[in-house]
Amino acid sequence: MDKVVSIRWNVPPDEVAEVRRLSLYPFRPAGPEINDEMTANSGTIFAGAFLENKPIGCIAVLPEPKYDSQWRIRWFGVLTEERGQGIGTKLVEAVQQEAVNNQVSLWAEVRIKAIPVYERLGFESLGDFFDLPEIGVHRVMRWSSNGLRS
Numbered sequence: 122m123d124k125v126v127s128i129r130w131n132v133p134p135d136e137v138a139e140v141r142r143l144s145l146y147p148f149r150p151a152g153p154e155i156n157d158e159m160t161a162n163s164g165t166i167f168a169g170a171f172l173e174n175k176p177i178g179c180i181a182v183l184p185e186p187k188y189d190s191q192w193r194i195r196w197f198g199v200l201t202e203e204r205g206q207g208i209g210t211k212l213v214e215a216v217q218q219e220a221v222n223n224q225v226s227l228w229a230e231v232r233i234k235a236i237p238v239y240e241r242l243g244f245e246s247l248g249d250f251f252d253l254p255e256i257g258v259h260r261v262m263r264w265s266s267n268g269l270r271s
């Protein structure tokens with residue numbers, strides 16, 4: 122039988138803190154310090170992918186206007202063993218649906234590995250590649266349901 126994965130919107134940060142660390146920052150130790158940035162912007166909304174009640178993926182949006190887009194996407198990750206099944210795609214699609222509901226556009230600093238996922242969902246690359254220490258090469262991408270203004 123296929124696994125049933127549900128995407129839940131607006132989950133408490135605590136529920137996805139460990140899946141965020143494991144999927145995005147496995148080289149950093151667990152502890153309150155790594156979680157502090159999750160609540161630094163009080164407008165941050167988290168979504169989680171859950172297998173039964175086990176968190177296996179996460180994503181967040183926060184009101185941080187830049188690149189002509191109102192919401193920033195952060196902390197998009199899926200546990201290593203659950204990748205390549207479309208779960209990441211479902212998480213980004215959930216954010217796009219919320220963006221449509223709220224009539225906002227989206228931007229993100231996207232790791233190389235995630236660029237194809239975002240591209241398939243209609244995101245546009247902006248500017249050059251850049252390096253973030255410890256994490257690697259990124260590119261800014263953005264998306265609007267109404268088309269992008271350049």
Ligand SMILES: CC(C)(COP(=O)(O)OP(=O)(O)OC[C@H]1O[C@@H](n2cnc3c(N)ncnc32)[C@H](O)[C@@H]1OP(=O)(O)O)[C@@H](O)C(=O)NCCC(=O)NCCS
Nearest residue numbers: 144197198199204205206207208209210231232234235237
């Ligand atoms: C980036 C990331 C979140 C993607 O999550 P994911 O669940 O693997 O995403 P998807 O399954 O939707 O897509 C990943 C690949 O699987 C493929 N895929 C999707 N559904 C599939 C399925 N049912 N069967 C086989 N392959 C599938 C997709 O085509 C995609 O291929 P591509 O990357 O070669 O283009 C995940 O790799 C991750 O956590 N990486 C480490 C952290 C990271 O880089 N985060 C991004 C920060 S910007």
